[in-house]
Structure formats: structure tokens, C-alpha cells
Amino acid sequence: MNEFDFVSFLQKQFPFPLGVGIGDDCSVVKQGQSYQLITKDILVEDVHFCLDYFSAAELAVKAVAVNVSDIVAMGGKPCYFYLGLGAPSYFMEHSLLDFFQGISNACQDWRLFLAGGDLSKSDKLFISITMIGETDRPVYRNNAKCGDLIAISGNPGESALALKLLQLDKSTISFSQKHKKLNLDIEKSNLIARYANAMIDVSDGLLIDLKRILDPSSKGAAIYYEKIPKTKEFVDICCQFQFNEQDLVLSGGEDYILLFTISAEHESKLRLLNVEFHIIGSINDHAGQLSVYNFQQQIQPTNLGFDHFLVNS
Amino acid sequence: MNEFDFVSFLQKQFPFPLGVGIGDDCSVVKQGQSYQLITKDILVEDVHFCLDYFSAAELAVKAVAVNVSDIVAMGGKPCYFYLGLGAPSYFMEHSLLDFFQGISNACQDWRLFLAGGDLSKSDKLFISITMIGETDRPVYRNNAKCGDLIAISGNPGESALALKLLQLDKSTISFSQKHKKLNLDIEKSNLIARYANAMIDVSDGLLIDLKRILDPSSKGAAIYYEKIPKTKEFVDICCQFQFNEQDLVLSGGEDYILLFTISAEHESKLRLLNVEFHIIGSINDHAGQLSVYNFQQQIQPTNLGFDHFLVNS
Numbered sequence: 161m162n163e164f165d166f167v168s169f170l171q172k173q174f175p176f177p178l179g180v181g182i183g184d185d186c187s188v189v190k191q192g193q194s195y196q197l198i199t200k201d202i203l204v205e206d207v208h209f210c211l212d213y214f215s216a217a218e219l220a221v222k223a224v225a226v227n228v229s230d231i232v233a234m235g236g237k238p239c240y241f242y243l244g245l246g247a248p249s250y251f252m253e254h255s256l257l258d259f260f261q262g263i264s265n266a267c268q269d270w271r272l273f274l275a276g277g278d279l280s281k282s283d284k285l286f287i288s289i290t291m292i293g294e295t296d297r298p299v300y301r302n303n304a305k306c307g308d309l310i311a312i313s314g315n316p317g318e319s320a321l322a323l324k325l326l327q328l329d330k331s332t333i334s335f336s337q338k339h340k341k342l343n344l345d346i347e348k349s350n351l352i353a354r355y356a357n358a359m360i361d362v363s364d365g366l367l368i369d370l371k372r373i374l375d376p377s378s379k380g381a382a383i384y385y386e387k388i389p390k391t392k393e394f395v396d397i398c399c400q401f402q403f404n405e406q407d408l409v410l411s412g413g414e415d416y417i418l419l420f421t422i423s424a425e426h427e428s429k430l431r432l433l434n435v436e437f438h439i440i441g442s443i444n445d446h447a448g449q450l451s452v453y454n455f456q457q458q459i460q461p462t463n464l465g466f467d468h469f470l471v472n473s
Numbered sequence: 474m475n476e477f478d479f480v481s482f483l484q485k486q487f488p489f490p491l492g493v494g495i496g497d498d499c500s501v502v503k504q505g506q507s508y509q510l511i512t513k514d515i516l517v518e519d520v521h522f523c524l525d526y527f528s529a530a531e532l533a534v535k536a537v538a539v540n541v542s543d544i545v546a547m548g549g550k551p552c553y554f555y556l557g558l559g560a561p562s563y564f565m566e567h568s569l570l571d572f573f574q575g576i577s578n579a580c581q582d583w584r585l586f587l588a589g590g591d592l593s594k595s596d597k598l599f600i601s602i603t604m605i606g607e608t609d610r611p612v613y614r615n616n617a618k619c620g621d622l623i624a625i626s627g628n629p630g631e632s633a634l635a636l637k638l639l640q641l642d643k644s645t646i647s648f649s650q651k652h653k654k655l656n657l658d659i660e661k662s663n664l665i666a667r668y669a670n671a672m673i674d675v676s677d678g679l680l681i682d683l684k685r686i687l688d689p690s691s692k693g694a695a696i697y698y699e700k701i702p703k704t705k706e707f708v709d710i711c712c713q714f715q716f717n718e719q720d721l722v723l724s725g726g727e728d729y730i731l732l733f734t735i736s737a738e739h740e741s742k743l744r745l746l747n748v749e750f751h752i753i754g755s756i757n758d759h760a761g762q763l764s765v766y767n768f769q770q771q772i773q774p775t776n777l778g779f780d781h782f783l784v785n786s
Binding site: 163166170173174175176177178179181182186187189191192198199200201202203204206207208239240242243244246260263264267273274275276277278279280281282283284286288290292 | 476479483486487488489490491492494495499500502504505511512513514515516517519520521552553555556557559573576577580586587588589590591592593594595596597599601603605
């Protein structure tokens with residue numbers, strides 16, 4: 161069983177009659193005139209991060225940010241959150257104030273409030289945040305339309321490349337931020353959400369996250385690799401260290417850029433608002449088919465991206 | 474710094490202008506005519522439980538139950554929840570379906586819905602649940618009144634005793650349930666909530682949890698040990714294994730019974746509803762003072778209860 165089968169099993173086992181439950185970035189429950197969005201993301205030491213290259217404060221900011229990313233990926237504004245923290249004794253003694261300074265900075269940056277939580281000892285550090293947001297118009301994953309353009313709001317692969325350099329201790333401080341710090345722009349994301357048909361944030365890799373739009377929408381897609389934006393610096397570093405650029409771009413995780421589908425008409429309207437985004441493909445009716453081309457040559461990606469459920473991934 | 478100082482630091486650092494935030498069983502945010510309650514409780518392997526004596530399904534039920542307990546301790550009805558699960562490979566491969574069967578059973582028992590979550594690999598198992606509930610009248614910890622009676626809804630110490638027996642491999646299956654299974658009665662709890670002034674669920678020990686009512690209420694209390702209910706079985710087992718009965722009753726954790734303060738007038742009204750509870754003391758104006766008597770002799774408890782923040786606790 162992989163993550164897709166598992167989510168499908170959970171959706172059958174746990175229907176949610178009060179709104180939209182398992183299977184999107186957030187759950188959605190109508191409240192008065194608007195919708196409450198709730199998301200939960202966990203970060204685990206040595207799975208999602210390593211304390212060798214993350215300070216406690218940087219980690220706190222990232223843990224909040226990945227949840228903000230889920231809220232904006234549904235077209236919402238994040239409001240407040242709950243923090244579950246499991247921490248070893250040395251972290252409790254030496255890093256807790258630094259950690260909460262990071263939480264405090266994140267609250268200021270994104271106008272959020274910490275509303276509660278729970279703290280426990282734990283052999284390894286883990287951070288479990290539940291965030292509450294709201295929106296007038298939730299953007300779901302399952303609403304991609306045939307003929308929609310596929311767009312991204314930034315450059316995929318950069319976070320995964322920065323991580324590789326951090327692990328080799330070869331990163332510059334400035335490039336390492338591409339892994340450590342999320343480049344979130346709530347206003348820009350909310351503008352995109354007004355026009356997008358389906359949307360997700362790229363957390364586990366461009367292709368696996370695109371599949372999370374295609375499958376519930378019962379659609380297929382064609383992606384044009386040459387249209388995916390890459391900086392010269394990115395291409396040069398891949399070349400210098402002989403990293404597989406294509407793998408990083410298509411399957412590298414943790415970019416937290418927005419991946420969305422949009423009609424041609426809405427694309428023009430969004431362009432007029434000076435929002436930067438890149439068209440990288442299109443949605444078609446071949447449900448389950450995801451084809452990737454590079455200058456009209458079809459290419460076969462070696463893997464889709466990170467699957468938490470596969471024991472060996 | 475202990476847990477009390479830490480919570481006080483967090484309350485100053487993280488004010489919550491949208492309602493009641495850090496420092497009670499749940500956060501409280503007004504929504505239309507009622508209040509939304511949100512709580513987050515985490516359970517960590519080898520801190521809160523041990524897989525030697527918990528099946529995956531039992532653990533799932535308990536993880537849901539401790540959050541239900543927080544909601545009812547504020548006078549609420551639990552509605553739905555989010556599950557963060559960190560699990561080792563062997564658990565993913567062999568115990569995940571059993572675990573979700575437990576989640577499913579808990580949903581049926583308490584009419585709850587699982588609305589979302591996140592899953593990750595982790596060296597040790599941890600479960601982080603965030604639960605959403607609602608109430609028309611939240612009952613806070615900080616509202617104990619001078620002259621209030623102090624009451625409990627069950628027998629404290631039994632869970633801690635059952636845990637000791639489990640750890641020695643001396644428990645009967647039936648007695649082990651006192652640790653493994655919470656005896657939750659949402660209807661009874663909601664009746665109590667109608668009349669209580671202040672309330673908490675006993676999770677870390679009777680005295681430490683009473684202190685969590687006294688400190689924010691700026692009150693003191695006198696507790697009469699002889700009035701605390703204990704079964705003959707409980708007393709006999711303590712005697713047989715030479716366990717310190719008083720420590721278990723006053724400081725044993727995880728009973729998840731309700732500890733509340735109530736006016737004499739409301740106590741009579743609650744009695745008329747055939748709700749079983751026990752008066753064990755009274756609230757006074759000596760802020761910060763918690764005195765415990767046994768047949769008029771003052772006794773000095775050796776410790777208050779479990780403090781997650783004390784590194785050596």
C-alpha cells in the first residue's frame with residue numbers, strides 16, 4: 161500500500177459529513193458566511209530536518225510556515241494555531257527559549273496567534289502544529305478542468321538542492337535559506353486563489369503533488385520540462401556537483417510554491433494583476449496519465465517524489 | 474523553571490485577542506451563539522505509554538479519549554479531530570490497520586469524526602491529536618469562588634495503581650482497564666458543567682491539577698483526604714504491594730475524572746439530578762495555599778504530580 165491507497169482507504173473509513181475532510185491540504189467546514197480551514201503538519205527530527213543545520217528558531221519558523229502554506233494553498237488566510245512539541249532534555253534546557261522566539265517571529269511575520277498546545281519529553285524532537293484559517297472561497301485539489309493550464313508560483317527543486325548542499329556542508333548561507341526558509345507571500349497566494357480551479361502547495365515534489373490534483377479530479381496532464389523555471393545558479397550548481405537536475409525539479413520536495421490549474425481566461429486576468437507565475441503544462445481528460453516532455457521528447461521521471469507511507473522511501 | 478512558570482511565560486509572550494488561549498484545557502473562541510473549543514494532547518511512546526501493554530487499537534482509543542476529556546472538562550461536546558501520527562516502520566507495516574480500527578471505534582463510541590491529519594515516519598511512536606468541540610457555556614479553570622466546594626467525579630489514583638501493576642506484570646485484565654481505558658461519560662460531564670464554577674480533568678495528579686484551578690483563580694484550598702473515595706480493592710492492592718496509597722491518590726496521574734468547584738446551592742441542585750460525585754474539600758481566600766488533612770491532621774504530600782517540564786520528573 162502506498163500513500164495514495166492509504167488516503168483512499170481513510171476517506172472510505174472516515175467520511176466527514178460536516179464538510180470536506182481527509183484528502184486536501186486542509187479540512188473545510190462552513191461557518192456563517194465563510195469557511196473554516198484546518199490543517200495539521202508534523203515535522204520529525206531526522207525525517208524532515210536535522211539539528212546539524214537548523215537552529216531551534218529557524219525550525220520553529222519553518223514548522224509554522226509549512227502550515228501557513230497549507231492554508232494559503234486552499235485560498236485561505238491563516239489565523240491561529242496549536243503547537244504540540246516533543247523534545248529531548250537537552251533541547252528543553254538549552255533551546256526552548258530560542259524555539260519560542262522563532263514561534264514569536266513567525267506570529268509577527270504572518271499576523272498569527274498561538275492559541276494552545278501540549279509539551280512532552282521525547283527522545284527525538286518533533287513538532288506537530290494544527291492551524292486554523294478562513295476563506296470565502298476554498299480552492300480544492302479535485303477541481304481541475306479539462307483544458308486548464310498548469311501553473312507554478314516559483315522554482316521547484318531549489319529547496320531539495322539547498323538540502324543536498326547542506327548535507328554535504330557545501331552550501332552558502334544565502335542558498336541554504338532556499339531550504340530552511342519558506343518564501344511565503346499570503347497576499348499573492350490569495351490573489352492566485354481567486355482565479356485558480358485547483359491548487360496545492362508543492363511539499364513532496366512537483367509530480368507527486370500534481371498527481372494529488374489529477375487523481376481526485378479524474379484528469380490527466382502534460383508537463384513541459386523546458387517551461388519550468390530554473391535559475392542559472394540552480395543549473396550551474398547541479399552541473400558542478402553532478403546532481404540530476406531533472407530529478408530535483410520534478411521530484412524534489414519542500415518548495416512550498418503553489419501548483420495550480422487555471423482557465424486560459426482567468427490566466428489573462430491574473431497576469432493583469434502583476435502576479436508572477438509560470439505555465440508549465442495543461443490538464444487533459446486522460447485520467448491517471450501524467451506525461452512529461454522536454455522539447456517535445458517524452459521523458460520518464462525516475463520517481464514521483466517523497467511518499468511518507470512507503471516504508472523504504 | 475517548572476511547568477507553571479513556563480505556562481505563565483507563554484501566556485505573556487503569546488496573548489490571544491480572539492478568545493481564551495494558553496492556560497486552560499482548551500482554547501475558547503466565540504462563534505455565533507456558541508463557543509468553539511479546541512484542545513491538543515500528545516502521547517509519546519515510553520513517556521505516556523509503553524507498547525508492551527498497549528495494543529495499537531487500545532492506544533488509538535486512549536489518544537482520542539484524552540482529548541475528549543479536555544473538551545468535556547470545559548463543558549463541551551467533542552465534534553471532530555485531526556490526527557498527527559509518527560510511527561516506526563514495524564508499526565506502519567503491522568499495526569496501522571489495528572490502530573485505525575481503534576480510531577474508528579472511538580469515533581463510534583463518542584460520535585466523532587476524523588477530519589484530517591498527517592503521517593510521518595518516526596523512531597518512536599507518537600500521537601498528536603487536535604480536537605474541536607463546542608459549548609454554550611465554557612467552564613474555565615480560573616473561576617473558583619471563595620466558599621466553593623471541591624468535588625471529583627470518580628476515584629483518583631486508580632489509573633496510576635493499574636499502571637504500576639502493568640509495569641510489574643501483576644495486573645488482572647479487568648484492573649488494567651483502569652489505566653488503559655478512560656471512563657468517559659459525556660452526558661454526565663455536561664450536566665456537571667452546567668453547575669460548576671471551575672473545572673479541569675485530572676490528568677497529571679489530583680493536587681497538581683487542583684493547583685491549576687487555584688493559581689489562575691487566586692484562591693487556596695483545603696482537601697480532606699478521608700473524603701476522597703477509594704474502593705476496598707484499591708486499598709487492599711496498595712497494602713498487598715506496599716505502594717504508598719496517599720501518593721497514588723493525591724499525585725497519581727491519568728485518571729481523567731473531573732475535578733470541579735461548585736457553590737453549595739448548585740451542589741444540592743446537581744445531587745437532585747442523580748449525578749454521582751464526591752465533595753473532598755473547599756476553596757478559601759488564601760491564594761497559593763493548598764492544605765491537605767487526613768482526619769484533621771495536616772499531611773505533607775511528597776510531590777504534587779507529573780510535571781512534563783521538569784527535566785528530571
